[in-house]
Amino acid sequence: MTDTLAVTDGRVLTPEFDVIEADVLIDADAGEILEIGPGLAGDADGTLDATDSLVMPGLVNAHGHATMTLLRGYADDKTLEDWLQEDIWPAEAALTPEDVGVGTRLAAVELIRSGTTAFADMYFHVGEVVEAVREAGVRARVGHGVVTVGKDAEAARDDFAESLAVAEEYDGAADGRVRTAVMPHAPHTVGTEFFEEFVPKAREAGIPLHFHLNETETYLDEIDAEAGVRPTEYADDLGLLAEDTWVAHGVHLDAAEIETLAERGTAVAHCPASNMKLASGMAPVQELLDAGVTVALGTDGAASNNDLDLFDEIRDAAMIGKLAADDAAAVDAETAVRVATEGGARALGFDSGRIEAGANADLAVVDLDAAHLTPEHDLVSHLAYAARGSDVRHTVCDGEVLMRDGEVLAFDEADVRERAQEHAEALVERAEE
């Protein structure tokens, strides 16, 4: 007999973006949605009340560095280059594997609280990330970030080799909730010879690739000086772009680069808050969408955001998308919610991001009983422009309830926060020694 869960008496956001009154019946063992319709509560083994609430697909955070929650508020108000070189990289040099476990658990609490059920993570000590994901109950595509600049050839090679080994080792962990990717940091922070050696190996092994692309003007100039081409062309020549590749940022893209991404089927994880905070620029989101590129949303690390609430990103994406296009109709409410759900799921290769029979049972239940969500003209508008992560009541991933009525079940949240505070303080002390 299968174990079933019914999400009852709410309204449901359908894949067509209609809002209907319905229950959602879930096969908790298979982690799949079984049926959407009226009166499904009767036979279910368990229920989750969605009265006065909207049942929506769990949000997908398609780019980030979860451990960087430990560096939230540590260094602000700087350009990307100064921030990384003066503050972040020295602090990361002092990070221990245990710090990664603690920081990722803090991130998981924040993600679950704000209705995010899947995330991408580029970091190191990936085994610790995987353990945290296993415990949290969320879904993730994880990888070891490779940087070769400033390293001798052997250390550089080892770093890329580790990214490949880690991706092979952990793929399918946590009952299949963990998938992996090879994650070279960016075209300009990894030497050409290492891409040439390892990208074909990743391709042969069927492992996706993820990296930062065209985040700042400075980075474009570095590739231009070295290779004399735009970074997207450089990446394409190295075989980096494919249907299972997704890139982060894509802020400074010209028309030819957008076309290349569309042709290769490579998705872009747009990170509007990080791009604004580091003054990186405005990504051409509407142009990407018009060209047929899959767009997803990411927070990036908590040190450049400074939280992991994807509702902020949805709103920011709509706002900055309009500014960038100089068009108030650009990146409309439905589009912004779609990129945060089905766009993210497509980018990360998860059968999630929509409430439909057969899809993964990954969903968020948003409490509509709030002043800032009144009146109810249009609930999709509310999701894009008025709702906050803290409006999420329940979070379900893979058919398991991860938060019920605002209580995170997977962790002792107070303990996670206390340990995060301790580890963050000790980390900064070591970094500044």
Ligand SMILES: N[C@@H](CCSC[C@H]1O[C@@H](n2cnc3c(=O)[nH]cnc32)[C@H](O)[C@@H]1O)C(=O)O
């Ligand atoms: N193994 C590598 C670590 C790479 S992890 C990925 C890196 O991306 C960094 N990072 C975080 N946010 C951003 C961003 O917005 N742009 C570029 N890099 C970032 C993050 O701090 C981390 O160092 C090493 O030996 O240094």
Ligand SMILES: [Zn+2]
């Ligand atoms: Zn990043």
